[in-house]
Each structure stands twice: as structure tokens, then as C-alpha cells.
Amino acid sequence: MSGSPAVRVSIESSCERQVQEVSLDGVETYVPPLSMSQNLAKLAQRIDFGQGSDSDEEDLNGESRESEWSKQNPDEEGPVKFQPCLWPWDSVRNNLRSALTEMCVLHDVLSIVKEKKYMALDPVSQDPTVAKAPQVFQLISKKKSLATAAQVLLKGAEKLSKSVAESQEQRRQRDFNAELLHLRSQWKLRKVGDKILGDLSYRSAGSLFTHHGTFEVIKNTDIDLDKKIPDDYCPLNVQIPSDLEGSAYIKVSIQKQAPDIGDLGTVNLFRRQPKARPGAQAWHSKLEAAQNVLLCKEIFAQLSREAVQIKSHIPHIVVKNQIISQPFPGLQLSISLCHSSVEKKNQRTSPDKTKPDDHLYVLEHNLHQLIREFHKQTLSSSVMPHPASVPFGPKRLRLAGPMAYDKAEISSLQPSDGLLEKIIKQAKHIFLRSRTARTIDCLASRIEDPQIQAHWSNINDVYESSVKVLITSQGYEQICKSIQLQLNIGVEQIRVVHRDGRVITLSHQEQELQDFLLSQMSQHQVHAVQQLAKVMGWHVLSFSNHVGLGAIESIGNASAITVASPNGEYAISVRNGPESGCKVLVQFPRCQAKDLPKSDVLQDGKWSHLRGPYKEVHWSRMEGRNFVYKMELLMAALTPCP
Amino acid sequence: MGVTCVCQVPVAEGKSVQQTVDQLHKKLEQLGGVKQGSFFVDCETYHTTGNASGQPSKLLYVMHNSETPLSCLALYEGGPYLTADANFDVLMVKLKSHFQNAKGHKVESRGARYRYCDFLVKLGTVTMSSSARGISVEVEYCACVVPGDCWNLMKEFMQSFLGSNAPEIPSVFTSKPEGLFAPADCMDTMSQYLELFSKVRKQQVLPGSSVR
Numbered sequence: 001m002s003g004s005p006a007v008r009v010s011i012e013s014s015c016e017r018q019v020q021e022v023s024l025d026g027v028e029t030y031v032p033p034l035s036m037s038q039n040l041a042k043l044a045q046r047i048d049f050g051q052g053s054d055s056d057e058e059d060l061n062g063e064s065r066e067s068e069w070s071k072q073n074p075d076e077e078g079p080v081k082f083q084p085c086l087w088p089w090d091s092v093r094n095n096l097r098s099a100l101t102e103m104c105v106l107h108d109v110l111s112i113v114k115e116k117k118y119m120a121l122d123p124v125s126q127d128p129t130v131a132k133a134p135q136v137f138q139l140i141s142k143k144k145s146l147a148t149a150a151q152v153l154l155k156g157a158e159k160l161s162k163s164v165a166e167s168q169e170q171r172r173q174r175d176f177n178a179e180l181l182h183l184r185s186q187w188k189l190r191k192v193g194d195k196i197l198g199d200l201s202y203r204s205a206g207s208l209f210t211h212h213g214t215f216e217v218i219k220n221t222d223i224d225l226d227k228k229i230p231d232d233y234c235p236l237n238v239q240i241p242s243d244l245e246g247s248a249y250i251k252v253s254i255q256k257q258a259p260d261i262g263d264l265g266t267v268n269l270f271r272r273q274p275k276a277r278p279g280a281q282a283w284h285s286k287l288e289a290a291q292n293v294l295l296c297k298e299i300f301a302q303l304s305r306e307a308v309q310i311k312s313h314i315p316h317i318v319v320k321n322q323i324i325s326q327p328f329p330g331l332q333l334s335i336s337l338c339h340s341s342v343e344k345k346n347q348r349t350s351p352d353k354t355k356p357d358d359h360l361y362v363l364e365h366n367l368h369q370l371i372r373e374f375h376k377q378t379l380s381s382s383v384m385p386h387p388a389s390v391p392f393g394p395k396r397l398r399l400a401g402p403m404a405y406d407k408a409e410i411s412s413l414q415p416s417d418g419l420l421e422k423i424i425k426q427a428k429h430i431f432l433r434s435r436t437a438r439t440i441d442c443l444a445s446r447i448e449d450p451q452i453q454a455h456w457s458n459i460n461d462v463y464e465s466s467v468k469v470l471i472t473s474q475g476y477e478q479i480c481k482s483i484q485l486q487l488n489i490g491v492e493q494i495r496v497v498h499r500d501g502r503v504i505t506l507s508h509q510e511q512e513l514q515d516f517l518l519s520q521m522s523q524h525q526v527h528a529v530q531q532l533a534k535v536m537g538w539h540v541l542s543f544s545n546h547v548g549l550g551a552i553e554s555i556g557n558a559s560a561i562t563v564a565s566p567n568g569e570y571a572i573s574v575r576n577g578p579e580s581g582c583k584v585l586v587q588f589p590r591c592q593a594k595d596l597p598k599s600d601v602l603q604d605g606k607w608s609h610l611r612g613p614y615k616e617v618h619w620s621r622m623e624g625r626n627f628v629y630k631m632e633l634l635m636a637a638l639t640p641c642p
Numbered sequence: 643m644g645v646t647c648v649c650q651v652p653v654a655e656g657k658s659v660q661q662t663v664d665q666l667h668k669k670l671e672q673l674g675g676v677k678q679g680s681f682f683v684d685c686e687t688y689h690t691t692g693n694a695s696g697q698p699s700k701l702l703y704v705m706h707n708s709e710t711p712l713s714c715l716a717l718y719e720g721g722p723y724l725t726a727d728a729n730f731d732v733l734m735v736k737l738k739s740h741f742q743n744a745k746g747h748k749v750e751s752r753g754a755r756y757r758y759c760d761f762l763v764k765l766g767t768v769t770m771s772s773s774a775r776g777i778s779v780e781v782e783y784c785a786c787v788v789p790g791d792c793w794n795l796m797k798e799f800m801q802s803f804l805g806s807n808a809p810e811i812p813s814v815f816t817s818k819p820e821g822l823f824a825p826a827d828c829m830d831t832m833s834q835y836l837e838l839f840s841k842v843r844k845q846q847v848l849p850g851s852s853v854r
Contacts, residue, residue, distance in 0.1 A: 389729055401727030404710040404828040406643065 047089050049097065176219055176235040179281075183217065183236065187287060198238070200291045202298070205372075206379030209298040215240045215287065238283040244290040246341035250299055252363040252423070254431055257332045293339060299371050299419070300337040306420040316420070323420070327428040328508055335367075335423070363427055366462065370419055377415070425491045426462050432508055433465050433489050439510045440469065443517055449473070449626045450521045450528075465489045469517070471524045473628040479535055480528035480628060483520050515578075519556025522578040526559040528628045529574050533563040536635045541571065553577045563635075564611075570638040571611055574631075582627065584617040586638065644762075644784035645792055645826045647800070648834035649809035650841065651777040659767055659774040666765050666779070667754065669803040675756035681708045681764045683778075683832075684750035685839050688734065688741040702741060704734060705832050715832045719840075723829050746771060749839040751778045760785040761799060768842050775842045779804065780831070787825035789815035813837075 017030040034042065113119045180196070183189065188199045201213025216239045300321070307316035307323050316325040322336040390398050396413050399405075405413075417425070437454070444452045453470045460466065471483040484499040494506040494513060506512045523545060533540050541564050546557035558577030565571065571587040590596060590612035602608070617634065624630035654662045671677075688702040705715045714730035717723045724730075734741055753766030762782040768775050781800055786792040793811050800808040812834050818824040 390727070398727075401712040401714070401729075402725055404713045404715070404725045406709050406828075407711065410712065 044089070047093055049093060172235060179234065179236045180217065182281070183238075183283065186284070189217065198287075200240070200244075200287055201294060202291075202375060206375030206377070207298060208378060209294070209301065211294055211297065213241070213244075213291075213294055215290070234282050236283065238286055240286060240290040244293045246293065246339060247289045248293040248296040248337060248339040250296050250364050250367055251336045251338050252333070252360045252367070252427065253358045254327075254331060254333050254360065254427060255358065257326070257330055295368065295371065296337055296339070299367050300335075302371065302374075302418075303335060303367075303420050303423070306418040310418060310420065325420075325424060327424055327431065331431065333424060333427050360427070360430065362430065363423060366426055367419070367423060370422060374419070428491050428508075429463050429465070429489070432491070432494070435508075435510050436467070436487065436489055436494060436513060439513050440467070440517070443514065447521065450524045452517065452521070463491050471517075471521055473524075473528055473626050475626070476528065476532070476628045479531045480524065482527040482531065483524040485520065515555040518578045522556065522576045523559050525576045525582060525627050526561045526574060529561050529563065529572075529631055532628060532631055532635070533561075536632070536639070537566045538563040538572075538635060539566070547575065550575060551577075551580055553579050555579060565635070565638055567639075569609065569611065569640075572631075572634065572638070573614070582619060584619050584631075584634070585614045586617055586634070587611045587614050643787060643827070644760075644782045645786055645789045645796065645815075646780060646782040646831040646834070647796055647809065647812055648778060648780045648831065648838055649800070649804075649807070650768075650838050651779050651804060651807050653777065659777060663753065663765055663767055663777055666777070666803065667756075670756050670758070670763060670765070673758060673803055675758040675761075675763060678755050678757045680753065681755045681766065682750060682752040683707050683766070683835050684748065685836065687744040687747040689744060691740060691742055703836055704730070705835065707828065707832065707835075710828055713828075715829065717829075717832060717836055719836070723833070725829065747843065749775075749842060751835070751839075753778075763803075768839070770842065775845065776838075778835070778838055780835075782831075788823065789818065789826050789830075 017033060020029045020031045022028050109119070113121060180189075183198075188204070189196055190198075196217040198215045198217060199213055200215055201207065201209065201211060203209075203213070218237045218239055220233075220235050220237045300323075303323055304318045307318050307325070312325075314326045316323055318324075321339070322334055324332055324334050327333050386392065386395075386398065394413065397410075400410050400413065437456075440452060440454045444454070450471050451474055453472065455468045455470070457466045457468070466489065467487045469485040469487060470481070471485075473480050482499065486497040488495040488497070492508055494508075496504045496506060496516065498504070504516070506516060526543070526545075530540055530543055532538075541562040543561045545559050547560045550558060555578045558575055558580060560573065560575040562571055562573045569589045573585045573587070574582060576582040588611065589609050591608040593613045596612060619630065622630040622634065624633050651662065651666070653659055654665065657665075683705065685703050685705045688704065689699045690702065691699065700718060700721075703717045703719070705717065707713070707715070712728055714726045714728055715724065716726065716730065734743075747770075749768060749770045751766035751768045753764060756763045756765070760783060762780075762784060764778075764780040764782075766778045766780070768778050779800075781796060783792050783796050783799075789811070793815070797808055797811075812830075814830045814833055815826070
């Protein structure tokens with residue numbers, strides 16, 4: 001019906017809660033809704049435990065009821081069967097009922113059993129055979145299970161140990177390889193077949209020695225890594241040729257000539273093995289020692305070859321491991337190769353300490369240097385490149401033609417001396433130098449009055465050294481410095497250059513040098529008087545370095561000087577000789593001489609002031625610590641104060 | 643290396659070349675000289691061939707000196723000089739087509755070598771095709787390389803044993819620039835020898851021409 005006014009319809013929800021009361025002002029108070037537990041309690045009260053689905057009576061009742069209801073109301077079967085509000089609690093109720101039933105039965109049984117009239121408790125007997133058989137069975141089954149478990153574990157352990165062993169083996173191999181790499185960085189190695197060989201000779205450095213110098217590298221990896229590794233363990237070992245084992249050195253020594261030559265060739269003194277450097281591998285020190293032995297052998301072979309080939313005045317003797325030559329008469333230079341293998345070390349160390357060590361280490365070192373220089377020469381890179389038209393040779397020699405070198409220059413370019421000659425020359429020089437030093441020191445310590453000073457030059461050559469010898473008097477060094485000698489010690493001779501320009505050549509005899517120095521010392525005294533006279537104002541009347549009068553000296557010549565006092569009244573005459581010593585005479589004026597006969601010839605008194613007789617001075621009783629001091633005092637005494 | 647002066651000593655009257663040389667030897671030994679072996683200097687002549695006609699062929703002189711045993715010196719007269727290795731002789735053989743060896747013109751001087759302190763004196767007999775033609779005296783003062791400084795000393799020394807035959811200062815030294823440091827070298831020696839040998843060769847022409 002459109003057109004009619006809309007009808008307002010109000011809908012209100014039905015009140016779910018009951019109204020408890022309505023207050024006077026119209027406010028409605030509702031009944032509070034039931035909480036969960038309250039609701040549960042309400043539902044539980046509805047359960048009728050009397051109504052059970054498993055009791056027979058009830059079943060019958062139920063059945064009858066059911067049959068009634070089925071007749072009456074076939075539509076209401078569904079709700080009557082299910083009873084939806086009681087269904088969640090149905091099982092609970094049934095279980096509780098059955099439990100109650102069981103508990104009642106148990107209670108009844110127990111009470112009946114307690115009375116022991118109608119029921120009694122009787123234990124059940126156990127069959128022993130049935131009990132034992134399961135134990136053995138259990139054992140066997142346990143054993144089997146344990147065995148399988150053990151097998152599994154063993155398999156696992158085997159795998160583990162295999163892997164550990166493999167890693168160890170790898171590590172050993174890695175160690176060996178690392179060590180081999182280290183070895184290769186320092187020594188030449190090459191692989192021949194399945195062996196690793198190395199070369200420790202000097203052939204690649206220019207040596208012409210024919211020893212092969214091959215060593216072999218051996219693996220040393222069969223060591224058990226589980227046990228403690230020894231401190232000096234090295235995964236690789238080297239095997240050196242048997243003749244290079246041990247250590248060797250070349251001993252060069254100078255001795256007085258031995259009267260008997262019976263025990264030549266038996267020089268076998270060893271020095272103690274040098275301690276291996278910490279941190280150096282065993283193979284390193286072994287290879288170094290072997291290389292040193294090889295070098296010593298080469299040096300000795302070269303020396304003995306030259307000793308046999310080169311002709312000299314006195315032939316060199318080569319016996320076993322020793323070369324003996326005579327640099328100076330009465331002296332013997334012996335060069336010997338001392339090679340000790342490791343086993344014999346213990347036996348030979350004792351005689352070392354008794355014999356003095358006259359080993360000239362400098363010459364041993366020089367021998368090593370010389371042979372290395374020789375190696376360098378054969379390998380010299382100045383040979384290549386060279387013009388096609390010129391034969392092989394050092395570059396400077398090639399230039400000798402176009403630069404018109406004369407013979408002296410050409411001979412300086414060519415190597416002339418062999419190794420042996422060089423070493424003999426060096427030994428001679430060393431010996432001469434030490435003997436010169438000894439002579440000068442002996443003289444210096446023996447004679448105090450003119451002091452002898454030696455200033456050795458720091459810069460010297462293998463064949464030449466020099467020393468400056470000054471003869472001075474103590475306290476008068478500035479005045480009396482006329483004797484200054486420069487000694488150039490060569491290989492066989494000593495050349496003396498005097499301050500006044502004279503050049504004297506002395507031979508190697510030490511007596512010559514000693515005599516010469518003594519004569520210079522005696523000359524010095526007279527020179528000192530001359531200088532002193534200048535200082536004191538005395539006049540030199542005569543001076544002679546070599547007087548021809550008086551006793552003949554066996555060493556050098558005597559020198560003499562006469563000086564006169566400033567006023568001419570006195571004169572001092574000095575004669576000094578190396579052997580005869582010094583003689584000092586003073587000339588007095590005639591007036592002071594008491595025993596002069598008066599003569600009629602001299603009429604004027606002035607003639608008595610002339611100098612007259614001589615009187616000798618007891619020089620040893622003079623005061624003063626040395627000759628010049630005494631002379632100064634004498635001069636001072638003879639110069640009267642004004 | 644030092645300053646060298648080469649001069650010719652005329653043969654003494656009535657004596658042969660050998661006797662004059664012996665006389666000089668004696669004089670030197672009396673002076674105090676020490677004999678130190680022998681020396682020789684020789685000179686070969688090569689003609690250049692195949693150059694433009696009308697021009698006289700230049701002569702190349704190849705000389706050797708025992709003082710410089712590994713060298714060979716080649717000189718053109720007054721022209722450029724060359725100091726070479728000993729293989730230069732082989733080279734000349736290979737250059738046969740351009741340089742012809744005049745075999746008859748080879749001159750050499752052989753004799754004894756004396757040393758007296760810093761002086762080296764070489765007395766030699768100049769021979770050409772094995773006939774003695776003259777006497778050459780070479781004096782070297784080893785301590786100096788500048789000719790102007792030591793000429794007076796050398797002259798005095800030469801006068802002491804050559805007497806009046808001592809020469810004047812050689813032209814090679816006078817032609818050196820004055821004031822500059824111009825050291826003497828082996829080429830000066832060889833050019834002096836070349837002059838001497840040329841003189842000796844020319845000398846031969848005069849007596850020979852009278853024979854012809």
C-alpha cells in the first residue's frame with residue numbers, strides 16, 4: 001500500500017537477562033550473567049547419575065520407554081536418543097560409574113579376603129627353568145648387540161685413523177718439500193732419475209779443479225710423528241762424497257829450520273770444530289764444511305803443482321800433505337793441509353794444547369782470497385764481448401797495441417806470479433816485518449838514553465809496510481829531532497830513508513838493522529849537542545859525523561863536536577861512538593889551570609884568558625837523567641852569570 | 643814513457659861502424675850505464691797504387707819498435723799517424739792491391755839498450771838490406787813527459803858521452819804548441835826515427851850514384 005505514511009516500527013531485542021529489580025527511579029538491575037564455572041556447575045547438576053545407559057534395568061526401562069515413545073511419537077526419536085544437553089558428560093558419567101563399580105568390587109573382595117573364610121590369597125609359584133633360560137639368552141643377545149656396536153665403532157675409528165695417518169704423511173711430505181725448497185734456495189740441485197743431486201764445487205764460480213763435488217739429497221721421513229720429535233730432526237739429509245767428510249784448513253807457519261827431516265808430512269794438528277750456528281740446519285753446516293774441504297784441497301793441489309813445476313834456488317819439498325820451502329836461510333815455511341774426519345777428532349785434541357799456535361791465520365785467509373781471485377779471473381766478464389779480430393784476453397791487454405804500451409806496462413797487466421810464489425812473498429814480508437818490529441822493540445827497551453820511537457803506518461800492502469823511527473832525547477824532543485828514519489820494509493830488503501836524504505838498503509839480517517840503529521843513536525847524541533849549543537848560545541867550532549881519529553868502532557863510526565862558550569872562555573869537546581861510548585872534555589882558560597908552567601914568552605896578561613888545557617869530565621858521575629840534560633847542566637855551569 | 647831524442651852519430655874517421663859503436667858502448671859503461679838487453683826499430687815502405695795519375699804516390703811507412711812490442715805504427719811523412727795492434731801487418735798484406743811493399747827500402751836499427759838511473763840509451767846500427775849505413779842513438783829521459791822542461795838536462799847528458807855530436811832540439815818538439823801541456827809520446831819517437839832513416843836512405847844515393 002504505497003502512499004500511506006510510513007509506519008515507524010521499533011525493534012527491540014528481547015532481554016536476555018532477567019530483570020532482578022527495578023528501582024524507584026526506573027533503573028533496571030539485571031541479574032548478572034553466570035560465569036563459566038557457575039554455568040558448568042549448573043549443567044553438572046542436571047546430570048542424573050541414576051539414569052545410566054549400560055544398566056540392564058534401565059535398558060529395559062529405556063527400551064520400554066523407547067518402545068512407548070516409538071509408538072507414540074516416531075518424530076521425536078532423534079532428540080530422545082541423543083539428548084544433546086547431556087552428551088558431553090555422558091562418557092564422563094559412564095566412566096565414573098564404571099570406576100565406582102570396580103572400586104566397590106575391589107572393596108568387597110578385599111573385605112572378604114580379610115576374613116579368610118571364603119577367599120584366600122595364594123602366591124603363584126615360579127618355574128625356575130623358565131627364569132634361567134632367559135638370562136643366557138639375554139647374555140647372548142647382549143653380546144651380539146655389543147659386538148655390532150663395537151664393529152660400528154671400530155669401523156669409524158679405522159676411518160679416523162686412516163685419515164689422520166694420511167694427513168700426517170702429507171705434513172711430512174710438506175715438511176720435506178719445504179726443506180727441499182730451502183735447500184734449493186742456497187745450493188744447486190738437479191734431478192737425475194729419481195735421485196736429487198746437488199753440486200757443491202766451485203766450478204760455476206770459475207774453478208778448474210776436477211773434483212765432481214756432487215752430493216745427494218735423502219729423505220728422512222720414516223720418523224714416527226706420534227713420539228716426541230728430537231730437536232735436531234730434519235726431514236732431509238744430505239750425503240756428501242766420502243773424501244770431503246770432516247773439516248779441513250790450510251796451516252801456514254814459519255819455524256826455525258828443523259834439523260831433521262824425518263817426520264815431514266805428519267803435521268796433523270786440528271783445531272776444535274767450530275760450533276754450528278744456531279738456527280742453521282744440519283745439512284747446511286755439513287755442506288759448508290764439505291765445500292771448505294774441497295776448496296782447501298784445490299788450494300793445496302795448486303800449490304803443490306806449482307812447487308814441483310817452478311824452479312827456484314832452493315827447491316820446495318812436497319811431502320804428503322805438506323809443502324816446505326825456505327824463504328830465508330835458517331827459516332822454514334811450511335804449508336800443510338790439515339784434514340780431519342769426524343771419527344778421529346776425539347783422539348787428536350789432546351796434543352793441541354801443548355804446542356804453541358804458530359799458525360799464520362792471515363796467510364791462510366790470503367790463500368783463500370787468492371784462489372777466489374783466480375776463479376774470478378777465469379770467469380771474468382771482461383773477456384766477452386771482444387772484437388772478432390782479437391784473441392781472447394783481458395780488455396786492457398787488447399788495448400796494449402793501439403795505445404802503444406811499453407814493456408813495463410804490459411808486464412804489469414799480465415799475471416806473473418803463481419799462488420805459491422805470492423804466498424811465499426807474503427810470508428817473507430810478514431816475517432821481515434815482525435823481526436824488524438822485534439829488533440826495534442828490543443833496542444827501545446834496552447837503551448834508555450836516546451829514546452827510540454817507532455810509528456808504524458796503518459796503511460800497508462801485502463808486500464810492503466813502513467815504519468817511521470825517531471830517535472829523541474827525553475825532554476828535548478823539540479830541539480834534538482835530526483835523526484828521523486823512514487823504514488820501508490819490503491819482501492826481502494829494508495830501505496831506510498834518512499832525513500838528510502840518504503837512502504840505505506839493508507838486507508834481511510836483523511844484525512844489520514840493529515847496528516845501523518845503534519850508530520844512528522850515537523850520532524844523535526852529537527847532533528843533540530849541536531842543537532843544544534844553538535839554543536844555549538854556544539858556538540860550534542867543529543862537527544864531524546865520522547871522525548877518522550881515535551879507536552876504530554866495529555859498528556859505524558864515531559862522531560865528534562866541539563862547542564865554545566859564548567864568551568869564549570870554555571870549550572866542550574864530545575866524542576861519541578856506538579861502542580866506545582861518549583867522552584867529554586872541557587877546555588879551560590889558561591889562567592884557571594893550576595899546573596901550567598909559567599913562561600917568559602907570554603908577557604901580556606890577556607893571553608892567560610885563552611883556552612888552554614883539556615880536562616876530562618867524569619860523565620857517569622854527572623847529574624842529570626840523560627846525556628842532553630847533563631850537557632845542558634855542564635854548559636850552564638860553564639857560563640858564568642854576568 | 644818519457645821524452646825521447648833520436649840522433650845520428652857520424653862514423654868516426656878511419657873506423658868502421660862497429661868500432662864506433664863499441665866505443666860508444668865503452669863510454670856509456672864507464673859513465674855507469676847498465677846493459678839491459680837489446681832493442682830494434684824497423685821501417686817498411688808502402689806505395690799507394692791506383693790513385694789519380696800525375697800525382698806522386700804517397701808513401702806509407704809501417705814501423706815497429708821493441709819498446710812497444712804489441713803495437714804497429716803507421717806514418718805518412720808529415721801526415722797523419724796511426725798507432726795500431728800487431729795485426730796491422732796482416733791487414734797490409736790483405737790490402738796488397740792498394741799498398742805495394744817496396745821491399746828494398748826496409749831499414750832497421752838494432753843494438754844494445756843501456757839504463758843509467760832515469761835515462762834509457764839505445765845505441766843501434768842502422769842497416770838497409772843488411773849493410774850497415776850509420777849509427778842511431780836514442781836517449782829517453784823517463785822521468786818527464788814535457789820536452790821543454792827537460793831538454794837542457796838531456797842535452798847535457800848527451801854531451802857527456804857523445805861530445806860534440808850532441809844534437810839540437812828535434813823539430814817535433816819545437817813544433818809543439820808552446821805553453822800548453824803537450825806530452826811527448828811514442829809517435830814523436832817514431833817520426834824522429836823516420837827522419838833518420840830517410841836521411842840514411844838519401845845518404846846511400848850519393849855514394850851509390852858515383853858508382854853508377
